[in-house]
Amino acid sequence: MKLKLHVWRGNADSGAFETYDVDASPNASFLEMLDVVNDQLESQGKEPIAFDHDCREGICGTCGFVVDGTPHGPEKETTICQTHMRRYKDGDEIVVEPFRAKAFPVIKDLMVDRNAFDSIIESGGYISVRTGAAPDAHSVAVNKAEADAAFNAATCIGCGACVAACPNASAMLFTSAKIGHLGRLPQGQVERYDRAASMVDTMDEAGFGGCTNHGECAEVCPKGIDLGNIARMNRDLLVAKLSGK
Numbered sequence: 001m002k003l004k005l006h007v008w009r010g011n012a013d014s015g016a017f018e019t020y021d022v023d024a025s026p027n028a029s030f031l032e033m034l035d036v037v038n039d040q041l042e043s044q045g046k047e048p049i050a051f052d053h054d055c056r057e058g059i060c061g062t063c064g065f066v067v068d069g070t071p072h073g074p075e076k077e078t079t080i081c082q083t084h085m086r087r088y089k090d091g092d093e094i095v096v097e098p099f100r101a102k103a104f105p106v107i108k109d110l111m112v113d114r115n116a117f118d119s120i121i122e123s124g125g126y127i128s129v130r131t132g133a134a135p136d137a138h139s140v141a142v143n144k145a146e147a148d149a150a151f152n153a154a155t156c157i158g159c160g161a162c163v164a165a166c167p168n169a170s171a172m173l174f175t176s177a178k179i180g181h182l183g184r185l186p187q188g189q190v191e192r193y194d195r196a197a198s199m200v201d202t203m204d205e206a207g208f209g210g211c212t213n214h215g216e217c218a219e220v221c222p223k224g225i226d227l228g229n230i231a232r233m234n235r236d237l238l239v240a241k242l243s244g245k
Helices: 030-043 115-122 144-154 161-165 172-183 192-205 216-220 228-242
Strands: 002-010 015-023 093-097 106-108
Touching: 015 030, 115 172, 115 192, 144 172, 161 172, 161 216, 172 192, 172 216, 172 228, 192 228
Parallel strands: 002 093
Antiparallel strands: 002 015
16 A cells, blocks of 8 residues: 655754655554665665664553554554554555653654653562562452452553653653552552652652643553553552651
C-alpha cells in the first residue's frame, strides 16, 4: 500500500516535519515500516529516523511516540510496535511525532528522555523483605481482589503514553500503578505510606504536571491501567502527609 508519512525530525532545540512516500506491506508492524523507510534513507546517504525500540512484543515499554495525535497510535491497549499497517488504507497520510512533555525532553526525532520515570522508581519502588530461602507460595495469604488489582497495576510497562496524552503532562497513572502494585500486597505494607509520599514528591520534582481527571491517560494506556489506582494513591498520600511522612 502507498502511504505518505509526515515525521517530526529534530532535537530539543529545533525541528520540523519531513514527508516520506512509503510503499508498506499490510503485514508489517509500524516499526518495521519505519525500518523500511530508514533503509531507503540510508541508501540515499541520509540520516535515518531515530526512534526507541527493543523487544517489539509490547512488553518492554521502550517504544512510543504520537501517531495522528494519539500516543502509540489508533489501536486501543496496543503498543506502537504491535500496531500493524493493515489497519491503514492505501493513500492514507500519517503524522508521527515524539511525546511532548517538559519532563520528557526530546533527544532526537522520535526519541525522548524518560529517565524521570527511573527517578520515581528509585525513590520508592521496592519492599523490605528478609532475604534467604524463598518462602512457600502459600505462606502469606493475599486477598483475591487485592491480588487481581495488584496484578493490573503491575502490568504497567512505563512507556510514558499516559504523560504524552495528559493536557498537564501528568505522571499520576504511572506513579500510582507503581505505588499500587506494591502497596496492595502484604509484602509492601512496611513502606506503603512512605512510598506514596516519596514517589509523588519525586514525580513533582521531575516536572510532571498535576492530574485534572481528564482520563486521557487511561484511554491511551497500552496495558489498560485503571484510573482507580490514582484515587488509591491519593488516599495513601493523604495518610502519609497527615502522619508527617
